[in-house]
Amino acid sequence: MNNFKQLITNNIRKFGMIVALVGIVVIFQILTQGILLTPLNITNIIMQNSYVIILAIGMVLVIITGEIDLSVGSVAAFVGAIAGTLMITWELPVIPSIIISLLVGAVIGAWQGFWVAYVKVPAFIVTLAGMLLFRGLTMVVLNGRTLAPFPSNFRIMSSEFMPDLLNGGSYNMMAIIIGIFAIIVYVYSEFRARKIKAAFNQTELSYSLFLTKVILISVLIGLFTERLAVYAGIPYILMILVALIAGYTFFMSKTIPGRHVYAVGGNEKAARLSGVKSQKIKFWIYVNMGVLAALAGLVFSGRLNAATPQAGNLFELDAIAATVIGGASLTGGVGTAIGALIGALIMGVLNNGMSLLGVGIDWQQAIKGLVLLGAVAFDIINKKRNG
Amino acid sequence: MSNIILEMNNITKEFPGVKALDRVNFKVEKGEIHALVGENGAGKSTLMKVLSGVHPYGTYDGDIVFEGETCRFEEINQSEAKGIVIIHQELALIPELSVAENVFLGNERAKKGIINWGETTAETEKLIKKVGMRVNSTELIQNIGVGQQQLVEIAKALSKRVKLLILDEPTAALNEAESENLLRLLLEFKKEGLTSILISHKLKEVLKVSDHVTVLRDGQTIETLVNDDTLKEDRIISSMVGRSLANLFPERHATIGDIQLEVKDWTVEHAHLPGKKIANNVNFHVKKGEVLGIAGLMGAGRTELMMSIFGQSYGKVKSGQILKNNHVIDVSTVDKAIKQGLSYVSEDRKEYGLILDDTIKKNVTLANLTTLAKGMTIDEGKEVNVVEDYRNKLKIKAPSIEQNVVNLSGGNQQKVVLGKWMFTNPDILILDEPTRGIDVGAKNEIYKIMNTLAEEGKSIIVISSELPELLGTCDRIYTLNNGHITGDFMVDEADQEKLMTYMTADGSGKK
Structure with missing residues (x-):
């Protein structure tokens, strides 16, 4: 039991996030009389928040290095317009267009990264300028009008579902199989990680707690895919999100550049004196953010089936809020991709739940503001208490 | 002794892991200039911070009696209200504001919150004249020299109706003429009845102006000397440094080989002040298996010199070469320096050494992740093995290598930094104040590690403000002052007095 207590205090932030997400889900599930977790609505939540999640993944890296990016909404709109x-x-055909669009995002990222990393203009200013610049350019490119509709195969990425090759009747068998596969991969990786850690006496959890955790998460994955299978199956965008989360989690925790990102954000001077090329790291973080902002722009315009001048308005704030709620620290050095995902889901479920209840956009904004403040205040008070 | 203005009795102040002040007693007479001297880390600044309320009442033991009244200052404002004003070594002026605005900052001449600029300017002009400044009250601080800035601080103190003025190393950044002027000013104030406490490394100045000299050492009051004509510098120095070395330093059996690293004609400019040379045509070398000491006062340029060698991480290198095993090497970036076998353990481990919110594991491996990786992916098993190995070897006391370093004691933090640099497998390891702020036991362990590394044929360069430490651990010692190497001694021909003399020599090579 002591073990358990220790675990909670050591990971209060992580648990806090998950508890908050579960709490919000339960509250809205009750308030909406079960509409929140209907198959249709779950699918909606994923699709509606996919671009914010993509932006939040890029943003968490930016914020870990101790910087900020206010331009991502405008960049997404600009790339949508392109x-x-x-x-x-x-x-032009779809695939080359997507590639060109992502390259445009990379170039924009390189532009901003150059000013931040090498000229050392504060990131707030560079990306505030970028926010205005790319919003303006969006209107220039679109001539103030809306372009629509996109070719139908462009919309696969953002709005279509994986076909049910197995034809399981009322259940989408494809989804079920992918769900089972995901559970197997998850369980295998957890056991493998534990085995490696056990070899060095590094296990944090007792075996029973470990099992409980693995079973709980497996059940969650199972229930989640069951819900999706009842509706239309697995959206392509979900596969993209899973791949992004897994890829970035691996990059951030297991690779040399990933370590360097945290080191630069944690203490840039010490990192530099350890041979870390902090300017290069920051530059590439912005390039990466540019590409992800471009991807978010593509997904958003695909969902909307239009490129509009006002696309992506205030996305930057959603992305920043998601990462911060997800445990990233604006002073740098702290944050995870999973955290950003959970933060984005907290915001997304709040939005969705309040919409279902018929709460107006005015109150939604206000409540989201308070949630953001509350989450960060909780973190700071908690840190102070722990010394 | 009825004219005592300040009495500090049995002051004890502890920081985590160190006792900075240990039952210090300190008495100042009204109207005198009282000098407070001691080596770096002796506790002078801490004592003054206790006095001025920077360390509030309750965080220290003992009591302060000022003008016959027991004081319990909780913040600086309260000590200032009593007329105790401290001028810190790092000046606390706002560069973008004018002289007048700075003088009355926090003490504005105002009625109902609206500043009376006429009065402000008039009073500033008066104060400017009094301290002998030659600038306009509307001049911005950033446009005037350091000497003038120091005078602005004094004007600011005077504007607060100061009774006890504390100056912490006021002449450290000043040239000779400016220092003269400042000291003359102090003597003038004394005639008007102002009491001053002068903290200074420059013993000549101390002897020139002070009435009493109190010596602190290792957080304790050693003695208070009367400055009559018979008091000599040597007498103060021996009081400052004299301590028994006991068994703090492990025995050393050096096997010294060929020259490993040679620095030739090395000249470096200050990072922010172009034209100011912080290393001036420096030549030195270190041999294989040798522990080399660098002695110098604060501001002598020790850290800056070593950082400029380590990947030019300080200042702009103007000229010079670095040779390793007789070949010129390129160490123009930190990355290259590490690859060439150089390592630098910073004097400020929190600022420049550690990622505080990261684990022991991640800190130890940061500078050499490539040896742990296949391609770009880190082999975690190997990483854990390596770090566990260092944890045992260096006796880092922590429940796990997943512990964040912010939670470790100073000594253990220092071992983590040492581990980080040992893991880069350096040939030349530069240690800047390796034992600052850590307890005696940990010091001894770090000395032993230094010896072991030297035995492996590595060259160790130690920068230290503690002369006994250099004398106890090094084979050879250079003295440095004002960016010049002023002396080169084998350890058995050196002693503290000698080193101190050369550390304060004027830098042209002569005493």
Whole structure:
């Protein structure tokens, strides 16, 4: 039991997030009389928040290095406009258009990274300028009009579901199989990690607690895919999100550049004196953010089936809020991709739940503001108490 | 002794792991200039921080009696209200504001919150004249020299109706003429009845102006000397440094080989002040298996010199070469320096050495992750093995290598930094104040590690403000002052007085 207590205090932030998410889900499930967790609505929540999750993954890296990016909403809109011009006006094929759009995102990221990392203009200013610049350019490219509709195969990525190759009747068998596969992969990786840690006496959890955790998460994955299978199956965007989360989690925790990102954010001077090339790290973090902002722009315009001048308005704030709620620290050095995901889901479920209850957009904004403040205040008070 | 203005009795102040002040007694007479001297880390600044309320009442033991009244200051404002004003070594002026605005900052001449600029300017002009400044009251601080800035601080103190003025190393950044002027000013104030406490490393100045000299050492009051004509510098120095070395330093059997690293004609400019040379045509070398000491006062340029060698991480290198085993090497970036076998353990482990919110594991491996990786992926099993190995070898006391270093004691933090640099497998290990702020036991362990590394044929360079430490651990010692190497001694021909003399020599090579 002591073990358990220790575990909670050591990971209060992590648990706090998950508890908050579960709490919010339970509250809205009750308040909406079960609508929240209907198959249709779960699918909606994923699709509606996919672009914020993509942005939050990029943003968490930026914030870990101790910087900020206010331009991601405008960049997403700009890339959406470019994609619209390529596919709708010029009628270019989909795949090359997507590649060009992502490259545009990379170039924009490199532009901002150059000013932040090498000229050392404060990131707040560089990306505030970027926010205005790319919003303006979006309107220039679109000539103030909306471009629509996109070719239908462009929309697969953002709005379509994986086909049920196995034809399972009322259940989408494809989804079930992917769900089972996901559980197997998850359980295998947990046991493997534990085995490695056990070899060095590094296990944090007692065996029973470990088992409980693995079973709980497996059941969650199972229930989740069951819900999706009842509706239309697994959306392609979910696969993209899972791949991004897994890839970035691996990058951030297991690779040399990933370690360097945390080191630069934790203490840039010490990192530099340890041979870490902090400027290069920051530059590439912005390039990465640019590419992810471009991807978010593509997904958003695909969902909307239009490139509009006002796309992506205030996305930057959603992304920043998600990462901060998810445990990232604006002073740098702390944060995870999973945290950003949970933060984005907390915001997403709040939005969705309040919409279902018929709460107006005015009160939604206000409540989201308070949640953000509360989450960060909780963290700071908690840190102070622990010394 | 009825004219005692300040009495500090049995002051004890502890920081985590160190006793900074140990039952210190300190008495100042009204209207005198009282000098407070001691080596770096002796506790002078801490004592003054206790006095001025920077360390509030309750965080220390003992009591303070000022003008016959027991004082319990909780913050600086309260001590200032009594007329105790401290001028810190790092000046606390706002560069973007004018002289007048700085003088009355926090003490504005105002009625109902609205500043009376006429009065402010007029009073500032008066104060400027009094301290002998030659600038306009509307001049911005950033446009005037350090000497003038020091005078602004004094004007600021005077504006607060100061009774006891404390100056912490006021002349450290000043040239000779400016120092002269400042000391003359102090003597003038004394005639007007102002009491001053002068903290200074420059014993000549101390002897020139002070009435009494109190010596602190290792957080204890050693003695208070009367400055009559018979008091000599040597007498103060021996009081400052004299301590028994006991068994703190492990026995050393050096096997010294060929020259490993040679620095030739090394000249470095200050990072922010172009033209100011912080290393001036420096030549030195270190041999295989040798422990080399660098002695110098604060501000002598020791840290800056070593950091400039370690990947030019300080200042701009103007000229010079670095040779390793007789070949010129390129150490222009930290990365290259590490690859060439250099390592630098910073004097400020929190600022420059550690990622405090990261684990022991991640800190130890940060500078050499490539040896743990296949491609870009870190082999965690190997990493844990390596770090566990260092934890045992260095006796790092922590429940697990997953512990965040912020929770470790100073000594253990220092061992983590040492582990980090040992893991880069350096040939030349530069240690900047390796035992600052850590307890005696941990010091001894770190000395032993230094010996072991030297036995492996590595060259160790130690920067230290504690002369006994250099004398107890090194084979050879250079003295440094003002960016110049002023002396080169084998350890058996050196003693503290000698080193201190050369550390304060003027830098042209002569005493």
